[in-house]
Every structure is written in C-alpha cells, then in structure tokens.
Amino acid sequence: MDTMNAHETHDNHDPDEDLAPFDVNVIDPKEISGSHIAGLITSYAQGDIDFVVLGRHQRPEAAIVPFNAYERLLDYEDDPRPEHLTVVHPSDIAFKGALIPYMDQYARGSTDPSFFSKTDEPAATIMPFATFMRLLKYDNAAYVRSEKEFANTIAERVRKNDDARADGTYEGVIFHTDDEFDQWIIDNFGDVGRKAVARFERQGGEQDND
Amino acid sequence: MSAARPLHASNARVANRTMTDRNTPPADFDLPPEVQNDLLRLRDRAERSKQRAQSGGKRDHRAENLYPVAINALVELKRGRPATHDLTYMPTYGDISDCSTLYIGLPDDYPSASHRIVFRDTPIDDVSNDTRREIVALGEREKGKVYHMAAQRLGRPAYMSLRELNEAIEPIARPAHPTRARTTETPPSPPSPNDELEVA
Numbered sequence: 001m002d003t004m005n006a007h008e009t010h011d012n013h014d015p016d017e018d019l020a021p022f023d024v025n026v027i028d029p030k031e032i033s034g035s036h037i038a039g040l041i042t043s044y045a046q047g048d049i050d051f052v053v054l055g056r057h058q059r060p061e062a063a064i065v066p067f068n069a070y071e072r073l074l075d076y077e078d079d080p081r082p083e084h085l086t087v088v089h090p091s092d093i094a095f096k097g098a099l100i101p102y103m104d105q106y107a108r109g110s111t112d113p114s115f116f117s118k119t120d121e122p123a124a125t126i127m128p129f130a131t132f133m134r135l136l137k138y139d140n141a142a143y144v145r146s147e148k149e150f151a152n153t154i155a156e157r158v159r160k161n162d163d164a165r166a167d168g169t170y171e172g173v174i175f176h177t178d179d180e181f182d183q184w185i186i187d188n189f190g191d192v193g194r195k196a197v198a199r200f201e202r203q204g205g206e207q208d209n210d
Numbered sequence: 211m212s213a214a215r216p217l218h219a220s221n222a223r224v225a226n227r228t229m230t231d232r233n234t235p236p237a238d239f240d241l242p243p244e245v246q247n248d249l250l251r252l253r254d255r256a257e258r259s260k261q262r263a264q265s266g267g268k269r270d271h272r273a274e275n276l277y278p279v280a281i282n283a284l285v286e287l288k289r290g291r292p293a294t295h296d297l298t299y300m301p302t303y304g305d306i307s308d309c310s311t312l313y314i315g316l317p318d319d320y321p322s323a324s325h326r327i328v329f330r331d332t333p334i335d336d337v338s339n340d341t342r343r344e345i346v347a348l349g350e351r352e353k354g355k356v357y358h359m360a361a362q363r364l365g366r367p368a369y370m371s372l373r374e375l376n377e378a379i380e381p382i383a384r385p386a387h388p389t390r391a392r393t394t395e396t397p398p399s400p401p402s403p404n405d406e407l408e409v410a
Contacts, residue, residue: 046268172242176237
C-alpha cells in the first residue's frame with residue numbers, strides 16, 4: 001500500500017495559508033480488503049506510516065489515520081470523545097471493496113468517522129477527506145507553533161550565552177590540548193568517545209578528507 | 211536575541227580566512243553549551259533507539275550510527291580536519307560566511323550527507339598564527355536547519371551581510387570573535403579606521 005508521511009506535508013510554515021497541494025497516492029477502495037486493514041493497523045502501531053488516502057478514479061474521498069490522530073482532531077476542535085465507538089474487526093471485512101460504502105456515505109455528506117481494530121480498542125479511523133485535510137491543517141499549525149517555540153528557546157539560549165561571554169561566566173568548554181579534549185570526550189560520551197579517540201590514533205592521525 | 215556589542219573592525223580578519231592555515235590543528239577548540247546540547251540530543255536519540263529495541267520496538271539505525279559519526283568528526287576537527295567547504299553568504303540564513311561546514315552522515319546518505327557541523331576558525335591574537343576553532347552548530351541539513359541555527363547562535367539576522375552589519379550605526383550583532391581570552395593572550399589591538407571587513 002503506498003503511503004505518505006504526514007510530516008512531508010509540513011513544508012508550508014504559515015499556518016494561515018492552505019497547505020500546499022501534496023502528491024499523494026490515492027488508493028482505490030476496491031483494492032482494499034480486511035487483510036490490508038489488518039496490515040495497516042500493524043504499521044500504525046509500529047509508527048511506519050501516518051495515513052492512507054482512499055478514493056475512486058484518483059479523487060481523494062477518505063483517509064484512514066491512526067486512532068490517536070483522530071483523538072488529536074477531537075482535541076483541536078474541543079470535541080468530546082464519543083462514549084461508544086463501534087469498532088470493525090478487519091476479519092469482518094470479507095472482500096475487497098467493502099470500504100466502498102464508506103465513500104458513498106461521505107459523498108452523500110456524512111462526516112461520521114468509523115473505526116477499525118484487531119481488538120476492542122480502536123486502532124484506526126476512516127474519515128472523509130475534508131475532515132482529514134482539517135486534521136492536517138491543525139497538525140501543521142501545531143508544528144509551526146512548536147518550531148516557533150523552539151526558535152524562541154534557541155534565541156533565549158543565545159542571549160544567555162552572549163551575556164555569559166560578556167560577564168566571564170561562559171559555560172562552554174575551551175580546550176587547549178588534544179589530551180584535554182580527548183579526556184572530555186571520553187568523560188562525557190563514554191565508549192563512543194573512547195572509540196573515536198582510538199580510531200583517530202589507530203589511523204595515525206590520517207583524516208578522511210572529503 | 212540580545213543586541214550586543216558592535217561588530218568590531220578588529221574582528222574583520224575573522225572573515226579573511228586566507229590568514230588561517232586550516233590544515234593546522236587549532237591551538238584552542240571551543241565547544242559552546244549549545245553544541246554540547248546538540249551532541250547530547252544525538253546521544254539521547256541513539257540511546258532511546260537502543261532502549262526501544264530492547265523492549266521489542268523499532269530500532270532507529272540512523273540515530274544509533276549518526277551519534278558516533280558525529281563524535282568521530284569532532285575528534286578530527288580538533289586535530290585540524292579541514293572543512294568540506296567554506297560557506298558563502300545566503301541572505302535567507304543570515305551571513306555566516308566566516309564559517310565553514312563539514313558534512314557528516316552515513317554511507318546510505320551518499321551523495322548528500324544528512325547533517326553538518328558548522329564551525330569557524332579565528333585568530334587568537336595579532337602576533338602568532340594560532341587559531342581558535344569554534345564549533346557553532348551541529349544539526350540537520352534538511353531545510354537548512356543547521357545554518358539557520360548557526361546564524362541565530364551568532365546573532366546574524368537574515369538578509370543582512372556581515373559588511374552591512376559592520377557598517378550599521380547601531381550595534382546589532384554579536385561580534386564575530388569570542389571575547390573570552392586566554393590568560394596568556396595578547397590583548398587585541400584597538401580598531402583601526404582603515405580596517406575593513408572582508409567577506410569571503
């Protein structure tokens with residue numbers, strides 16, 4: 001099953017702008033069977049893929065996402081988690097094309113998600129493509145926010161570093177000899193540091209120049 | 211970011227990298243706390259991967275391999291390993307054209323390594339040829355993250371060259387030379403009005 005990682009759509013850093021159109025493989029629901037859904041659930045559990053887009057004639061109609069992504073959407077929209085969720089077991093999806101009724105339902109305007117799992121706990125959610133796009137936009141905005149927070153953290157560290165350099169309380173380490181540096185690397189990075197020093201000495205100081 | 215001391219004409223030579231024999235091991239090697247954090251982040255990712263593998267989870271081979279590769283590269287940089295290439299001014303990053311970059315990555319990354327170490331060599335004093343090598347940032351090349359980080363750490367705003375910074379009336383950038391001196395170091399000479407910043 002072709003997939004795309006959600007974070008690949010996060011090139012656009014302006015949360016107010018629509019996400020750039022992304023090149024995603026749209027899988028025809030008539031190709032999907034219960035065993036595909038079971039494999040997808042396993043992949044989600046392992047974190048291998050983020051979502052799958054379904055649709056007929058290459059037109060996106062629905063997406064299947066991990067259940068925790070659906071929970072994120074509820075959080076973003078401040079919606080409570082439904083008290084009762086009907087979970088479909090992949091083994092109950094007996095034939096290829098069993099997901100086509102979901103597409104028909106979404107085409108008629110339904111926005112209700114449905115859930116799949118190999119246990120009683122939901123593991124994957126199928127939702128209309130429009131809902132999925134909303135989720136991507138929220139995720140994108142959250143990503144941009146976290147990037148800004150990260151940038152602020154860095155800026156704060158720079159400020160502290162500037163001040164520290166100015167008042168002589170600099171927390172960096174300045175090494176004057178190779179031995180000082182080697183000891184520091186070994187003290188802080190243990191075996192990895194020791195091996196790096198030994199590797200250099202073994203090579204007789206020869207470097208791999210690019 | 212704090213406004214800082216003015217870019218100082220005596221720092222102009224920092225950008226003139228022809229003064230520095232970059233195959234010669236630096237006399238001093240400066241690892242700022244931010245870079246120590248970069249290293250710790252790599253180490254943590256590698257250790258988390260190992261812990262995940264021990265509990266039956268998926269292993270991140272990239273993270274586990276990248277960590278020792280980065281440490282190896284630092285050991286070599288301390289011994290005078292030259293850069294992969296010098297950096298030139300790219301307005302979107304802020305001017306870090308007084309810095310150089312070393313590509314680090316895994317064989318699978320060929321031909322474009324995933325990470326970079328940004329560093330700069332600065333003369334320690336006016337008398338000797340001794341240099342201090344300051345590691346500025348270690349991070350991902352993707353989307354220029356490591357270069358943005360380096361510019362930010364050096365207080366270099368985007369869309370402003372070192373020459374423009376030097377000519378600015380108000381001090382807006384951190385000096386291109388660390389002010390901390392060795393105890394035996396000759397104090398820097400006062401700036402001369404004839405000094406000019408040379409951007410590589």
